[in-house]
Amino acid sequence: MGQNILITGAAGYIGGSVLADFISRTNGLIKAENISAAVRSEDQVQALSKLGVNVIQVDLRNEAAVNEAVLRNEIDVVVHTASAIESRIVSHLIKALDQRRKASGEEVVFIHSSVTALFATEGGWTHGEVKDTDQIFEMEKQIGDSHPVRETNILVIEQAKAHGVTSLNVVVPTVYGRGRGEWRKLSVSIPAYIRTSIKLKLVYKFDKDSSPPAVHISDLTALYALLVEKILHKEPVPNGENGYYFPMAHRAPWWDVMELLAEGLHARGLVLEPKAQIWPSDEMAAEELGFPLLYIRAMCTATGELVPINAYRLGWQPKWDLERFLGSMDDEIEAVQELDKVKPTVFDAILPFSNS
Ligand SMILES: NC(=O)c1ccc[n+]([C@@H]2O[C@H](COP(=O)([O-])OP(=O)(O)OC[C@H]3O[C@@H](n4cnc5c(N)ncnc54)[C@H](OP(=O)(O)O)[C@@H]3O)[C@@H](O)[C@H]2O)c1
Structure with a gap:
């Protein structure tokens, strides 16, 4: 098959880090000269222009442009x-890949990135423990809710099948660590807790402890690289209805995290108390954290009985574990102090409908 790769969201935390990972590789079939990086603004084009990849400015909502x-x-x-x-956006990309397949006569592949919170009770999941080797597509359809992320997961498989596109779905857990991209270098959850704590001069935790799946950004990008290498080598990988991947390295026990952040921020004189307090209300938490109120429980208090199998079977070996994660909270604080320069936009599409 052809070797040309497009990374969307290449100015984002995950996409930027995937791009940095891919272009740093010296072995294998992933080559910088075959990579296109899709970004949204002219500033982002400038920021990525020195990387030796083909930077494309495109609004992915524009079907013709995609x-x-x-x-x-x-x-x-x-x-x-x-x-x-x-x-x-998924629909535009899959239809475009279908056109490319017809032009080249070769296989084309769409790797989606979804969200693990959807597979916890708070995220609407009704099937209990779930392995990524289970019949998740059927299970998602049975739920029949109107969650936009679940609807997108279902659409990935249905549209890819209809258009002759091979699809994979990397279901992303809580990601942490410094991003390696050129633009947004911070993740969503932990940086939001830190910047909000500094603003309020107190660390808040939710009234219910939880321990969602988690992964360090370098381990996550290593999985994308593993998958793309296998695809370029034409090695079979689980795909379509069987192509869900839970890249879960360990769990993130939120109350332990909040206490470590409280200690670390207090030691730096950034909060008034060395202990975390309980959020007075979900409304206040959503407002202060910048998270959608509609999904605040799914994002902040869900655990989920996810069992990762597919990535490990393919040889994925995460280097970060729970101990290393908990030991990195001081660096999470320092990363926010050093790198919090680009406003998060990840919830822009849903915030107006959720918090109003
Ligand atoms: N980070 C996590 O912990 C985490 C966990 C689970 C799932 N996820 C999911 O993984 C995905 C990436 O997360 P992330 O943390 O990397 O988010 P991010 O930093 O906001 O990256 C997303 C990138 O996509 C770009 N983008 C969005 N809509 C676009 C459009 N219409 N046209 C062109 N570009 C567009 C954004 O552009 P701008 O920079 O211009 O806004 C941004 O650079 C998201 O879907 C997120 O829900 C993330």
């Missing part, structure tokens, strides 16, 4: 990290 970008750059594999929520 089609043109995929065909002109002869894209064979899309690594989509720009949005788990907006199904129309």
Whole structure:
């Protein structure tokens, strides 16, 4: 198959880190000269221009622009990290890959990035423990809710099948660690807790402890690289209805995390108390953290009985574990102090409907 890769969301935390990982590789079939990086603004084009990859400025909501970008750059594999929520973007990319397949006569692959919170009770999951080798597509359809992320997961498989596109779905857990991209270098959850604690001069935790799946950004990007290498080598990987991947390295026990943040921020004189307090209300938490109120419990108090199998079977070996994660909270604080320069936009598509 062809070797040209498009990374969407390449100015984002995950996409930027995937891009940095891919271009730093010296062995294998992933080559910088075959990579296109999709970004949204002119500033982002400038920021990525020194990397030696083909930087494309495109609004992924624009179907014609997506089609043109995929065909002109002869894209064979899309690594989509720009949005788990907006199904129309997925649709545009899959349809464009279908056009490319018809032009090249070769296999084309769409790698989606979704969200693990959807597989916990608070995220609407009704099936209890779930392995990524289970019949998740059928289980998701049975739930029949109107969660935009679940609808997008279902659409990935249905549209890819209809258009002759091979699809994979990397269901992303809580990601932490410094991003290696050129633009947004911070993740969503832990940096939000830190910047909010500094603003309020207190660390807050939710009234219910939880321990969601988690992964360090370097281990996550290593999985995307593993998958793309296997695809380029034409090695079989689980795909379509069987192509869900839970890249879970360990869990993130939130109350332990909040107490470590309280200690670390207090030692730096950034909060008034060395202990975390309970949020007075979900409304206040959503407002202060900048999270959608509609999904605040799923994002902040869900655990989920997820069992990761597919990535490990393919040889994925995360280097970060729980101990290393908990030992990195001081660096999480320092990272926010050093790198919190680009406003998060990840919830822009849903915040107006959720918190109003
Ligand atoms: N980080 C986590 O812990 C985590 C956990 C689970 C799932 N996820 C999911 O993984 C995905 C990536 O997360 P992230 O943390 O990397 O988010 P991010 O930093 O906000 O990255 C997303 C990137 O996609 C770009 N983008 C969004 N809509 C676009 C459009 N219409 N056209 C062109 N570009 C567009 C954004 O552009 P701008 O920079 O211009 O806004 C941004 O650079 C998201 O779907 C998120 O829900 C993340």
